[in-house]
Amino acid sequence: MTGAGGPVGVAVVGCGTISDEYLRNMTSFPDLNVVFCADIDVDRAKTKAAEYGVPDVGNTAQALDHPDVEIVVNLTVPAAHAEVSAMAIAAGKHVWVEKPLALDTATGRALLEQAAEAGMRVGCAPDTLLGAGLQTSRRIIESGRIGAPQTALALFQVPGPERWHPAPQFLFQVGGGPLFDMGPYYLTTLASLLGPAHSVAAVAGRSRDQRVVGRGPQAGTTFDVEVPTHVSALISYVGGQSATIVLSFDSPLRRNGFIEVTGTEATLSLPDPNRFDGDVKSQTADDEDWTVTPASGATAGRGLGVLDLARSLRAGQPHRATGELALHVLDIMESIARSAQAGTFEPVRSTFTVPATLPAGWDPTAPTLT
Numbered sequence: 498m499t500g501a502g503g504p505v506g507v508a509v510v511g512c513g514t515i516s517d518e519y520l521r522n523m524t525s526f527p528d529l530n531v532v533f534c535a536d537i538d539v540d541r542a543k544t545k546a547a548e549y550g551v552p553d554v555g556n557t558a559q560a561l562d563h564p565d566v567e568i569v570v571n572l573t574v575p576a577a578h579a580e581v582s583a584m585a586i587a588a589g590k591h592v593w594v595e596k597p598l599a600l601d602t603a604t605g606r607a608l609l610e611q612a613a614e615a616g617m618r619v620g621c622a623p624d625t626l627l628g629a630g631l632q633t634s635r636r637i638i639e640s641g642r643i644g645a646p647q648t649a650l651a652l653f654q655v656p657g658p659e660r661w662h663p664a665p666q667f668l669f670q671v672g673g674g675p676l677f678d679m680g681p682y683y684l685t686t687l688a689s690l691l692g693p694a695h696s697v698a699a700v701a702g703r704s705r706d707q708r709v710v711g712r713g714p715q716a717g718t719t720f721d722v723e724v725p726t727h728v729s730a731l732i733s734y735v736g737g738q739s740a741t742i743v744l745s746f747d748s749p750l751r752r753n754g755f756i757e758v759t760g761t762e763a764t765l766s767l768p769d770p771n772r773f774d775g776d777v778k779s780q781t782a783d784d785e786d787w788t789v790t791p792a793s794g795a796t797a798g799r800g801l802g803v804l805d806l807a808r809s810l811r812a813g814q815p816h817r818a819t820g821e822l823a824l825h826v827l828d829i830m831e832s833i834a835r836s837a838q839a840g841t842f843e844p845v846r847s848t849f850t851v852p853a854t855l856p857a858g859w860d861p862t863a864p865t866l867t
């Protein structure tokens with residue numbers, strides 16, 4: 498049973514592709530109690546609820562009416578993120594939302610203001626931030642091993658998600674493209690390591706105006722590409738560091754998960770920011786090879802951010818994958834898009850507080866809210 502002190506009641510809204518990973522994990526975390534599955538396509542909600550043993554199903558309004566639901570996990574498509582999150586907050590629910598927080602910074606900011614006024618919390622993907630790989634990287638940087646971080650290089654280059662996603666159109670519409678779809682993993686990681694950005698410059702383009710669905714019932718269907726599919730950006734941080742990032746759906750060559758942070762003493766090679774595990778490697782100018790540090794921490798996968806939100810809520814402490822951080826990342830992405838269009842350096846005006854690292858031994862499977 499949910500309620501003050503016990504496991505936190507959760508409703509999933511949006512039972513599509515990524516809901517499987519969330520549901521599999523969240524139903525295995527004893528501090529969460531998944532009580533409702535909702536979707537505009539109620540049959541999808543029914544299928545997922547049956548598969549993961551979730552007791553109630555229906556539409557979004559019914560999920561928000563459910564008395565045991567404290568956190569709404571919004572896994573809808575980006576165009577619906579802000580609307581569904583705003584409905585949840587208005588109903589007195591805390592929100593975890595998939596990335597991006599909203600389609601634009603103004604809408605994202607309004608959502609956070611609405612939440613603050615209502616006394617509700619907003620958490621936002623990516624929660625890979627809480628995974629073993631990135632937490633280990635943060636601990637290494639905080640230990641001083643690479644000296645003072647100066648620069649970063651991040652690369653995400655793939656042929657495009659229409660090759661594997663059964664309904665990929667949204668990934669090529671406003672709110673998608675490599676910048677808004679994959680940028681959050683790389684930019685959130687960089688933000689957690691380097692702090693807030695203050696300006697960006699970028700160029701962008703697209704290799705073709707139409708793509709073809711590669712898999713599933715829609716395979717062979719042609720659809721329009723509405724956003725840039727290759728983005729190269731420079732980011733300047735408030736702390737004086739800089740980053741170079743390439744995000745591309747136009748690359749026959751696959752080279753993704755690449756993030757290096759170079760400090761005054763060594764370069765750190767991070768694991769894929771879209772994963773929860775992976776080795777962390779460092780190299781000084783005197784080393785001939787990498788020194789490998791295995792990642793230690795939670796590797797369960799998506800849903801860790803919901804769990805941290807739930808536990809932090811009960812403890813009255815700040816959660817880590819905050820709406821504020823997501824808004825800053827959205828601001829960076831919007832500024833990159835603006836810069837690419839205008840050919841100018843663009844300021845990034847929002848800021849955020851770097852979240853605390855997770856305590857050693859943070860265990861998703863331990864019941865702490867009995």
Ligand SMILES: NC(=O)c1ccc[n+]([C@@H]2O[C@H](COP(=O)([O-])OP(=O)(O)OC[C@H]3O[C@@H](n4cnc5c(N)ncnc54)[C@H](O)[C@@H]3O)[C@@H](O)[C@H]2O)c1
Binds near residue numbers: 538573
């Ligand atoms: N697919 C992935 O591998 C992946 C990975 C990480 C994050 N994400 C993010 O997760 C989100 C969902 O992606 P997906 O791939 O699962 O998409 P999807 O299209 O497979 O699923 C989205 C679901 O949301 C439902 N939905 C849409 N609008 C709704 C609304 N207004 N109210 C209720 N339900 C609504 C749809 O009916 C659908 O079932 C996106 O923000 C995406 O960026 C996806």
